[in-house]
Structure formats: C-alpha cells, structure tokens
Amino acid sequence: MAGSMLAGLPAAYAAEAASGPTVEELVVTAQKREENVQDIPLAVTAFSTKKIEQLHIGNVTDAFNMLPSVSFQSSTPGFYNVYMRGVASGGDGNHSGSLPSVGVYLDEAPVTTIGGALDIHFYDIARVEALAGPQGTLYGASSQAGTVRIITQEPKLGVSESKYDLEVNGVAHGGIGYKAEGLVNIPAADNVAVRLVAWGEHRAGYIDNVKGTRSYPTSGVTINNNALADDDYNDVDVYGARAALKIDLNETWTIKPSINYQDMKTNGYFGYDKTLGELKVKHFKPESSHDRWYHAALAVEGKIANFDLVYAGAYMNRKIDTQSDYTDYSFFYDTLFGSGAYVTDNLGNPVDPTQYILGKDKFTKESHEIRLTSQADQPLRLTAGLFYQKQTHDILQNYRIDKIGSDVAVTGWPGTLWLTDQYREDRDSAAFGEVSWDATSKLTLTAGIRAFKAESELRGFYGFSKGYSSRTGEAACFKPTVVGRGPCTNLDKSVEETGETYKVNATYHINDDKMVYATYSTGFRPGGVNRRATLPPYKSDFIKNWELGWKTLWADRSLKFNGDVYYETWDDFQFSVLGANSFTEIRNANQARIYGAEVDVVWQPVQGLSISGAAAYTNAELTENYCNALDAKGNPITSCASPEAPKGTELPVTPKLKANSVVRYEFPWWDFDAHVQGALTYTGSAYADLRLKERSILGKQSDYTTFDLSTGIAKDNWTAELSIRNVFDEIGDTYRSAQCTPGVCGGITYIVPVQPRTIAISFGQKF
Structure with missing residues (x-):
C-alpha cells in the first residue's frame, strides 16, 4: 500500500517520504580536513550550494546578511570591512589602516586586503563557512x-555538465537590473577535468543626485551640479570568469x-x-570606482606514508581606481575655519575651493x-604546517582643486592640494600544529x-606643498623620492x-547525534606604522576567548539545534580616527569585554517543509575609559577627566541582536516540482563610532527587518522563479558616515540603506 502511495511522486519526494525527513548533512573543511559540520567542536555556520541558491546569495553582501555572527560596513560595493562577534571599534580605516580582524578565504587562500574583502560574485559556489571566534591556530x-x-566547486572527473541562469529585476525607486551566468564541466x-564559469551583471541604481547649488563664504563662489544631477545614478556593472583544472596524477596525487x-x-x-530625504544626495563632482582583480591559485594534494599532504599557493592582484566628491570637506572647512583664504591662484586671489579625490590603489597578495x-x-590525529604571506599596497590619493596656483600645489602635481603616494608591505610567516586525542570513546x-x-x-x-604648509608635507621631507612620483620622502618606518x-x-560525545564542547583560544592582530609620521607605530592587539558549545540532532535527525555561549576580552585594541585635516590616525585604545550567544536551528517536520533560524546576541563594551592619549611607551x-568614551560604552558597528528565519515548502504540483519560500532577517541598532561626541553627530543606526518571498517551479532540466526581495521596501540603516571628521563635516550625515524592494524573474537550465 505504501509503495502505491509513493508511486505517483517525483523521485526526490518518494525517497524522502520512504525514509522520513532529515536535515541536510554538510561536509566542511573548517579544521583543514573533510568532516561533517555536526562533528566539529567549533561555532561554524555553513551554507551548501543548494542553500546558497535557495537564499539567492549572489555576492558577499547577501552572504554576510544571512550570517548572524558577521557584521560589516560598506559605503560602496567592493569596499567591505568585515567583523565578527563584536570585535569592531568603528572609526575610520581608509587607505593604510589596521589589518582586518576577520580573515576571508577563497578556497584555500586568504584574499583579505587593507581595502576590505573582495566583492566575490557567488555562482557555482560549493559552500560558505563562517568560523566565529579566534581561528589563529589553523588560520593566520x-x-x-x-x-x-x-x-568554489571543483572540476568533476568523468562528468559532462553545463548550466546557465538568467535574471531580470526591477528595483523600487530605481531602474532595471539583469544577470547572466553559466558554467561548463568538461x-x-x-x-x-576542466570547469569554466562566467557571469555578467548589471545592478540597477536607486539613489538620486538632485540638482542644487553650494556657496563658499570666503571666495563667494557658487557652484551647481546641473551636469551631474541624475536619477538612479548608483548603478553597478560586474563581469568575471573562473577556470579550474583538476588532474589526478595517480591514485594518491592530484593537482x-x-x-x-x-x-x-x-x-x-x-x-x-538625511537632510534631503531618503535615497537623495546633492554631490558636485563625479563619483565612480573601477575594481578589477585576478586570483591565481594552485593546490597539490597527495599522501606521504599515512599523512595527507596539501600545498596551497596563490597570488592575487587587485587594482582600484576611484573618483570621489569631497565638496563637504571644502564647504565646512571654509565655513568653520576660513580655509578658502589659503586656496589661491598665482596672484594670491581666492579660487573655487571645490575639492575632489582621484585614487589609485594596487594590492598584491602572495x-x-x-x-x-x-x-x-x-x-x-595531527595537523601541522608552515605558512608564508606577503601583501603589498601601492597607495595614491590625489586631493585636487583645479585652479590653485603652482606655489600652493604639490611640486610636480599641478592642481593637487594634498598628495598621498606611499607603498606598504606586510609579511607574516608561521608554523602551526594541532593535535586531537580520543581519550575515551566519548571524550576528545x-x-x-x-x-x-x-x-x-x-x-x-x-x-x-611647502607653499601651503611650512611644517608638514614637503617641508618635513628628509630624503629624495623612494616611492612612485611623490616630490620627496617624509615617511619611512x-x-x-x-x-x-x-x-x-575538550569535546564530549553524548551519543552519535549529540556532543558538547569547551574551548579556550586566543587571537592576535599585528601592529603597524601610522601614516602620520609624527605618531608612533600602533601595537598589536589581542583577544582571549572562552566558549561552551553544543551540536545536537533530535527527532530522528529531523531537528538540528546547535549553539554556543562565549566570553572574550580584547586588550589594547587598535582604533582608527580622523585627526587633523581629516587624516587617519591609529592608536591603541584600551580594553573591552564581549559576551554573547549564537544558535542555529533547522527543523524538517514533514516531507518538503523546512524551517530554519539563526541568531546571535552580542554584548560588547569598554572596560576602561578611552581618553585618546598614549603614555611615553605608547600605551x-x-x-x-573627560574621556571620549567612558568605561561601559557599547562598542560600535555590531548590533546586540541579529537573526534570520527561513521557511521553505517544496511540493509536487501537476507535473512540476514547486516551491514557496519566505526569509526574514532582523538587524538590531548600532552606533557607527565609539566616541560619544561623534555618536551624537552621526546618530544611531536604527534597527530594521527585511522579508524576502519567492516561488517557482521546475521540470526536467529547467527551473523558473519569481522572487520579491525586501517585500515591504524597508529603508534599512546599514552604515552612517560623514565625508570628513564628524565634528567638521557631520552637518551632512550619509546613511547607506539596504537595497529597496526588488522584484526578479529568473530562468535556468541544466544539461
């Protein structure tokens, strides 16, 4: 009787109905070996290929939004500062700032740069793994x-397959976007075997640059943006490709x-x-970025006696050209301090002080x-290895005012008021090892x-230039040019x-489906050199982490309930601020403590129905005053008397609560496999800066909730889907900033919203 009832169902439903629904098993390599995620005593959240596609994760922003332990700041696609478990001090980290506190890896290689994480397009991705807490033992x-x-998905031996996916979408308050992706495995x-992947995408704009004027008090010059005013002007175009080769040399060696x-x-x-209203700005100079990169990697896997040997090498080259409006800086410094009087032509007459920035950044990483x-x-069990990394950053930031005189401009750079032309190199090498011992059949x-x-x-x-400043810049040079085309050298440290x-x-296995663990781990971030040469180098900062966690399966493995609680201390943390002339300064601040909890639940109560949810609660605050001062030893x-952030101040960027829930129902409909899905995400409020004065100027990022809805059908080798992302058109508050020091430019605070409601239709085929 049961067999006849199952006979009319598609194969996937029949198999599940016969065996009973169970949560998806996922193999990860978080501990440098292949293991079921349920067997790892580690707070790791992982998404499979199937989950990535179901959640419409198309780039790093989408992925970070669905990872409760991850927070990030981004003013423009391609520029992401990533944080986990509240380890974030806010402030400003432009150009040559602190090294990131979260490592981002593409396959086996780190791809984190000072400019932030790569905006990697998600297509044909095998999985995403987020490992919360210090990972300094196996990952530097x-x-x-x-x-x-x-x-990424690796080539499959003996398999011929290909697929393509197409999408067209419309953004509320904005334009039309589209996307084409495809792959072939040969x-x-x-x-x-060879695997080739390619993609192209146009992301529609939704921010309007409205017409307006600006008058400078010193010169009396009035400018307008008539030539640049436009609706939906923040669009994005992305294209790329990936090629991978797999060669089995013999039964034990693969390259x-x-x-x-x-x-x-x-x-x-x-x-x-926010003074103009939602989704509107009034900027006067062109704004754009061109971010292109390539990442070449080689992995060699084999066996030596009873050991698996892996070599992973990679080289990344990334170039970014930017144009940025800097009119707020010009206006507020002129209005508050009369800076326009010092911006003159060769006859000493004030000129239009409108300033803009041309940037060229080049990163390499080996x-x-x-x-x-x-x-x-x-x-x-033993894992041991050696690691070496070298990363470089060529920094060119050209702050321009078109009509300034030759005595005001930097030597050899007509029209340049301020120039940064620097080279940074970071190297780190390490030896690491980790040993696991099964003390009993249950205790490891x-x-x-x-x-x-x-x-x-x-x-x-x-x-x-010397003509503009008698003490800094060219006046402080101590030897000829050693980097790029700068006029001389005033920094070499x-x-x-x-x-x-x-x-x-220590991990205790209660049974095959349940375990608990306790971990103590430490994290370290190297210090570095301040770009303002008059400041001392900033020192390294440290994290100590105490953690209790559990991995459990219930109800015949139809319910997964994982979680952890943790307590961390963060000592002498590196804090970046904008100092004089809105120039980045990095100082060691003081101490903070962070505690929290993370949970991950998946339940499949009946055939075809999946209910999942994840949440992170983070409580992070200072345990000492932040006074913005160092002693003679740099501590x-x-x-x-008046700390800029007193003891007990909440750390910025990370919300106290971030959570998501996804409900998906898959069912047979006529001759089709159909589905309907709803995804809810909540992000709590947070400040963008640690300091109280800056907080009062920028305001607090408000909490927000987004809801995504999708439905689709599939038959044979094709799928079609309709999705509505951000159904209720929430203008989420993801990041707040000013063009320069908030105490000067904070009269105009910018808010980066989530993308407005987007309705998309997609179609794909597999062969």
Whole structure:
C-alpha cells in the first residue's frame, strides 16, 4: 500500500517520504580536513550550494546578511570591512589602516586586503563557512575574531555538465537590473577535468543626485551640479570568469590550478543625505570606482606514508581606481575655519575651493601553505604546517582643486592640494600544529599552537606643498623620492613582531547525534606604522576567548539545534580616527569585554517543509575609559577627566541582536516540482563610532527587518522563479558616515540603506 502511495511522486519526494525527513548533512573543511559540520567542536555556520541558491546569495553582501555572527560596513560595493562577534571599534580605516580582524578565504587562500574583502560574485559556489571566534591556530591572515571561507566547486572527473541562469529585476525607486551566468564541466581525459564559469551583471541604481547649488563664504563662489544631477545614478556593472583544472596524477596525487577574474564598475554614491530625504544626495563632482582583480591559485594534494599532504599557493592582484566628491570637506572647512583664504591662484586671489579625490590603489597578495594531516579514523590525529604571506599596497590619493596656483600645489602635481603616494608591505610567516586525542570513546582533547613573525613597513610621501604648509608635507621631507612620483620622502618606518596563539578544546560525545564542547583560544592582530609620521607605530592587539558549545540532532535527525555561549576580552585594541585635516590616525585604545550567544536551528517536520533560524546576541563594551592619549611607551592612558568614551560604552558597528528565519515548502504540483519560500532577517541598532561626541553627530543606526518571498517551479532540466526581495521596501540603516571628521563635516550625515524592494524573474537550465 505504501509503495502505491509513493508511486505517483517525483523521485526526490518518494525517497524522502520512504525514509522520513532529515536535515541536510554538510561536509566542511573548517579544521583543514573533510568532516561533517555536526562533528566539529567549533561555532561554524555553513551554507551548501543548494542553500546558497535557495537564499539567492549572489555576492558577499547577501552572504554576510544571512550570517548572524558577521557584521560589516560598506559605503560602496567592493569596499567591505568585515567583523565578527563584536570585535569592531568603528572609526575610520581608509587607505593604510589596521589589518582586518576577520580573515576571508577563497578556497584555500586568504584574499583579505587593507581595502576590505573582495566583492566575490557567488555562482557555482560549493559552500560558505563562517568560523566565529579566534581561528589563529589553523588560520593566520587576520583571523583574530573569525574566518569566512568561500569554497568554489571543483572540476568533476568523468562528468559532462553545463548550466546557465538568467535574471531580470526591477528595483523600487530605481531602474532595471539583469544577470547572466553559466558554467561548463568538461572531462578532458579519464583523469583530467576542466570547469569554466562566467557571469555578467548589471545592478540597477536607486539613489538620486538632485540638482542644487553650494556657496563658499570666503571666495563667494557658487557652484551647481546641473551636469551631474541624475536619477538612479548608483548603478553597478560586474563581469568575471573562473577556470579550474583538476588532474589526478595517480591514485594518491592530484593537482588543481585555478584562476578567477572579476571587473566591477560603480557609478555614484550608495548612501543618502538625511537632510534631503531618503535615497537623495546633492554631490558636485563625479563619483565612480573601477575594481578589477585576478586570483591565481594552485593546490597539490597527495599522501606521504599515512599523512595527507596539501600545498596551497596563490597570488592575487587587485587594482582600484576611484573618483570621489569631497565638496563637504571644502564647504565646512571654509565655513568653520576660513580655509578658502589659503586656496589661491598665482596672484594670491581666492579660487573655487571645490575639492575632489582621484585614487589609485594596487594590492598584491602572495601566500603559501604546506601542511600534513594524519588519518581521521585514528585515535591520535595531527595537523601541522608552515605558512608564508606577503601583501603589498601601492597607495595614491590625489586631493585636487583645479585652479590653485603652482606655489600652493604639490611640486610636480599641478592642481593637487594634498598628495598621498606611499607603498606598504606586510609579511607574516608561521608554523602551526594541532593535535586531537580520543581519550575515551566519548571524550576528545585538542591542543593547538601557532608561532608567527609579522613585519610591516610603510614609506613614501604624504601632505601639502611647502607653499601651503611650512611644517608638514614637503617641508618635513628628509630624503629624495623612494616611492612612485611623490616630490620627496617624509615617511619611512617599519615594525616587527613575534608571538604565539593558542587553542585548547575538550569535546564530549553524548551519543552519535549529540556532543558538547569547551574551548579556550586566543587571537592576535599585528601592529603597524601610522601614516602620520609624527605618531608612533600602533601595537598589536589581542583577544582571549572562552566558549561552551553544543551540536545536537533530535527527532530522528529531523531537528538540528546547535549553539554556543562565549566570553572574550580584547586588550589594547587598535582604533582608527580622523585627526587633523581629516587624516587617519591609529592608536591603541584600551580594553573591552564581549559576551554573547549564537544558535542555529533547522527543523524538517514533514516531507518538503523546512524551517530554519539563526541568531546571535552580542554584548560588547569598554572596560576602561578611552581618553585618546598614549603614555611615553605608547600605551593607552585610561585615566582622564573627560574621556571620549567612558568605561561601559557599547562598542560600535555590531548590533546586540541579529537573526534570520527561513521557511521553505517544496511540493509536487501537476507535473512540476514547486516551491514557496519566505526569509526574514532582523538587524538590531548600532552606533557607527565609539566616541560619544561623534555618536551624537552621526546618530544611531536604527534597527530594521527585511522579508524576502519567492516561488517557482521546475521540470526536467529547467527551473523558473519569481522572487520579491525586501517585500515591504524597508529603508534599512546599514552604515552612517560623514565625508570628513564628524565634528567638521557631520552637518551632512550619509546613511547607506539596504537595497529597496526588488522584484526578479529568473530562468535556468541544466544539461
């Protein structure tokens, strides 16, 4: 009787009905070996290919939004500062700032840069893994507070397959977007396969640059933006490709070279001026970015005796050209301080002080890792390896006022009021190891250590001409040009540090479906050189993490309930602020403590119905005053009459609560496989800055909730779907900033919203 009832169902439904619904099993490599995510004593959230497609995750923003332990700041696509578990101090980190506190990996290689995480297009991605908490034992490369790994699909031997996906969408208050993606997997021989992936996307704009004028009090000049005013002017175009090769040399050795390339062009600005109303700005100079990068990687996998050996090497090259409006800076400095009187032509007459920025940043990143891993079925398991990384950053920031005189302009740079032309190099090397021992059939003990050496150097030129400043810029040079085309050198410093990070863990397996664990781990972020040469280098900062967690399956594995609670201390944290002339300064602040909880639930109560939810609660605050002062040894001073942020101040950026829930129902409908899905995300309120004065100027980012809805059908080799993202058109408040120091430019605060309601129709086929 049961067999006849199942006979009319599609194969997928019949199989599930016969065995009973169970949650998806997912294999990850978070601990540098393949393991079921339920067997790992680690706070890891992972999305499979299926989940990525179901949630319409098309880029890093989409992924970060669905990861409760992850927060991020972004003013423009392609520029992302990523944070985990509240380890964020806010402030300003432009150009040569602190190293990131969260490592972002593409396959086996780190791709984090000072400019932020790469805006990787998500197509043919095998999975995303978010590892919360310090990961410094097995991962270096800025994994102080956590690690996010993006794993691409590798070529499949002996399989010929291809697919394409098309989408057209309309954005409320904006324009029309579209996307085309495709892949092909080619078995070139029995032991060789090639996988080729390509994509192209146009993201519609929704911010309007409205017409207006601006008058400068010193010169009396009035400007307008008639030539640039336009609706929906913040559009984005992205195209890219990935090629991967897999060669099985024999039964034990495989080589896997790959290359990724992406080109992204953005126009306009992605925030709005709250004084003008939602989704509107009034800017007077062209704004755009052109971000292109390639990432070449090689993985070699094999066996030596009973050990698996992996070599992973990669080289990344990233170039970013930017144009930025800087009119707020010109206007407020002139209005408050009369700076326009110093912006003159060759006759000494004030000129139009309108300022804009032309930027050219070039990043390179080279990494090598070799590691040995023992067999997973042994009672004593070992992972050990060596790591080396070198990353460089060529910085060119040209702050221009078109009609200034030659004595005001930087030598050799007509029309340039301020020039930054610098070269930064960061190197780190490490030896690491982790040992796990099954003390009993239920208890496993793990210990790990990573010993490292970190070096950073920064040299070049920054500042004004001698004709503009008698003490800084060219006036402070001490030797000829050593970097780029700067007029001379007024910065040449380096720092070097060594140290260790640790991890110990105890895991108790209650049974095959349930375990609990306790972990102590440490995180470290190297110090560096301040771009303002008169300031001392900033020191490293440290995190200590205590964590209790659980991984459980219930009700015949139809219900998954994972979670953890943690307590962290963050010592001497690096804090970036805008100092004189809105120039970035990095100082070690003081101490903070962070505690919180994270949960992840998946329930499949009946055939075809899946209910999932995840949430993170984070409580982060200062445990000492922030006085914005250092003693003679460079240590933060915490005793002062009027601290800029007193003890107990909530850390910025990370909301206290971030959560999401997804309900999906799959069912047979006529001759089709059909589905309907709803996804709800909530992001709590947060401040953009640590300091109380700056908070009062910028205001608090309000909490927001978005809801996505989708439905679709599939038959044979094709699928079609209708989706509505941000159904209720929530203008979410994701980031707040000013063009310069908030105390000067905060009269105009910019708010970066979530993308307005977007209705999309998509179609795809597999062959």
